[in-house]
Amino acid sequence: MASGATESGQHSSANNKHAKKRFVGYPIFLDIKDKILLKHGPEVEHPTRMEQMLKAIQCPPHGRVAYNITKIAAVVFTWLTVITLLKKQALPGSNFWGLCIVIMGAMVGGEIVKKLRLPELLGMLVAGFMLQNIPGISVAAQISPGWSSALRSIALVMILIRAGLGMDVIVLRRLSRSIAMLAFLPATIESIVGAVAIRYLLGFEWLWSFVLGFLLCGVSPAVLVPNMILLHEIGLGVEKGLPILLMAAASIENVYVIVVMSVLISAGFSAEGIGMQIALAPIQIAIGLTYGMLFGVLFWYFPHEAHPRKADYRFIILLTAGITAVFGGNAFGYAGAGPLACLVMAFMAGIHWGKADPVSLKIVSGKFGILWRYFQPVLFGLIGAAVSISKIQADTIGLSIAVICIGSTVRFLVTLFTVSFAGFNWKERLFAAIAWIPKATVQAALGSSVYDYTVFALATIAAGSGHGGTAAVDSTYMLSVQKTGIQILTTAVLCIVITAPIGALGITLTQNRLLERASAPVTANSIERELESQFTAELPRQESRVTLKFGRVDATTQTLSETATDAKTE
Structure with a gap:
């Protein structure tokens, strides 16, 4: 018994010593733990900036910090996965590495500019431009032109499909005349006036003057459509159908510009001449309409109405059919047919889906919206990266800005005249003219098309066996056109940087002052x-x-x- 008591006393004394040691550092430990770990207590009504920062870094990660950590982890593990598959092709200095850096840089640039209440695409363009031209970095120079062109084409497919799904048949019928005038009249007059200015200010040949003139006249669905959807939801201008009018006319104008540009560019690089290319234009339109209507009607029945996951399959087949149309048209020499087919196909499919299953249509449109959110930095980051300071002629930047200003002024005045026949008051007409200013999407997607074609053609000539007279003539002509292509690309980027923020800010600042709110807002x-x-x-x-x-x-x-x-x- 005595020995047992002695042992218990020894154990208790040992525990007391341990407790004393723990007691010495325990308050410090508790203090650190309280500062690091997140407490789920009552929220402070008016926290200071320091309190907000301390709470943001507490563990476990939460809020914006956790969101960004998750995105970084997803990117890192995706890159590690690609390294295991592609090995050297995914390491720094490779094409895939350059794409990843440019896309992530564009996303960061978009977020920064968004905080300043400017269009995200502006920050994406600047980020891509910096990654191409900052000495010692130049990661964008590692990107393959073929990859860049393909990704931009896929982004164009998504834009056209979203526009086609968003068209309202009833409003289109009621405003068909106004939509047609708004889609064709301002763009045509602006392109003609712009081509004359380009010819005498920049010294282009007439063919390339009209190519650049039509390139600069395409309004941007990437800027316009999201703002018009917001107006429709909050009920501004919806009673007279102004948001639907602008969205529908923008989609048609983009197709019109793309088709005309494709014909003119084909004429510039074809031995058949412009007359033959103009004769082929109705054929391209017929092919695009036939493809779009055929597959659009086919998607009424496949997948069938009772399919358990029809919204998912509708999204997949619509996207893949659109990509097939654009890339197939380019492969067969009918570049203007693919974009038109995308728009018509989405429109035809959306008509039936909206009547038979509007919930499914809304889900499909939402999926394309989510996909566009990730492809937007791809598109604008790559177009910014395509501009190299070493290739820009500094003495022509001022003249390019003058051309842009002349075209935008003419467009503004013609738009005011055009919408005056649609029954709008002067405030709504002024808003329509402001909303018709921003340029970005077509310019980003097609701004480098002439330059890309010359790069591909020169590489083909260099890889061929031609060292004779014909190859020399072809290479000389391609080099001269390549200089023109660099100037076209530079002017397109300047057009985006100037008009996109002006148009986006103009829409945001004037919508409440110039438009009337519907009695029952469409939330x-x-x-x-x-x-x-x-x-x-x-x-x-x-x-x-x-x-x-x-x-x-x-x-x-x-x-x-x-x-x-x-x-x-x-």
């Missing part, structure tokens, strides 16, 4: 209620109970809970 909730009511009304009576569950979830849950409680009581 997201009202759209969902309207879609649900349409969806329910079109279903047979025996299936309507399933759809009505959206409005009875709470009541059903409460009934089930009461039944379970009664059963327990019994």
